[in-house]
Amino acid sequence: MMNIVVCVSGGGTNLQAIIDGIADGKISNTSIAGVISNNKDAYALKRAENAGIKGVCISPKDYPDRESFNEALLEGVDKFNPDLIVLAGFLVNIPEAMVKKYRNKIINIHPSLIPSFCGKGFYGLHVHEKALERGVKVTGATVHYVDEGTDTGPIILQEPVRVLPDDTPEVLQRRVMEQAEWIILPKAIDMIAKGMNR
Numbered sequence: 001m002m003n004i005v006v007c008v009s010g011g012g013t014n015l016q017a018i019i020d021g022i023a024d025g026k027i028s029n030t031s032i033a034g035v036i037s038n039n040k041d042a043y044a045l046k047r048a049e050n051a052g053i054k055g056v057c058i059s060p061k062d063y064p065d066r067e068s069f070n071e072a073l074l075e076g077v078d079k080f081n082p083d084l085i086v087l088a089g090f091l092v093n094i095p096e097a098m099v100k101k102y103r104n105k106i107i108n109i110h111p112s113l114i115p116s117f118c119g120k121g122f123y124g125l126h127v128h129e130k131a132l133e134r135g136v137k138v139t140g141a142t143v144h145y146v147d148e149g150t151d152t153g154p155i156i157l158q159e160p161v162r163v164l165p166d167d168t169p170e171v172l173q174r175r176v177m178e179q180a181e182w183i184i185l186p187k188a189i190d191m192i193a194k195g196m197n198r
């Protein structure tokens with residue numbers, strides 16, 4: 001059984017896709033040991049509670065400096081003893097010590113086709129605003145391993161999504177979630193879980 005920790009900051013629709021994927025068998029041999037959010041008001045924590053999954057809030061606001069927050073975050077992750085850490089809309093820079101300790105065991109979902117519209121400052125709705133500003137006809141989502149950079153680790157899966165003429169950032173974001181994120185993140189976890197069985 002592959003134990004995962006899911007790190008969230010917001011609505012948790014990607015977390016929900018993982019919960020549902022485990023329930024309907026799309027994700028094999030996987031259990032969510034815990035959910036960690038940096039935001040106590042994240043609806044993702046409610047989704048975890050509704051699914052009977054332990055949720056914890058580790059917020060930078062509760063620590064005197066970034067270093068002590070980073071240590072608390074790594075301790076919080078270690079407590080769940082994960083085989084895989086899934087960043088699902090997690091708006092926190094992952095501490096270097098965590099990347100090193102969990103090398104090739106942290107994955108992230110990004111709402112564009114990396115290397116487009118990624119890196120520092122490209123998160124959430126802003127990604128889709130930039131895609132529309134540039135006038136791309138196709139965008140999508142990417143699941144990648146997390147390394148010391150921002151959205152720079154090895155790509156695992158990508159899914160393209162067509163941009164429509166009257167798209168607003170909100171409409172495009174929703175389509176990318178429905179047609180890409182919520183499909184390739186569970187799929188990537190399932191692929192890794194199967195590889196775990198090797």
Ligand code: GRF
Nearest residue numbers: 010011012013014089111124
């Ligand atoms: C989404 O735009 C996702 O692409 C990004 O974080 C945002 C919130 O996702 N990674 P969620 O609903 O909290 O899963």
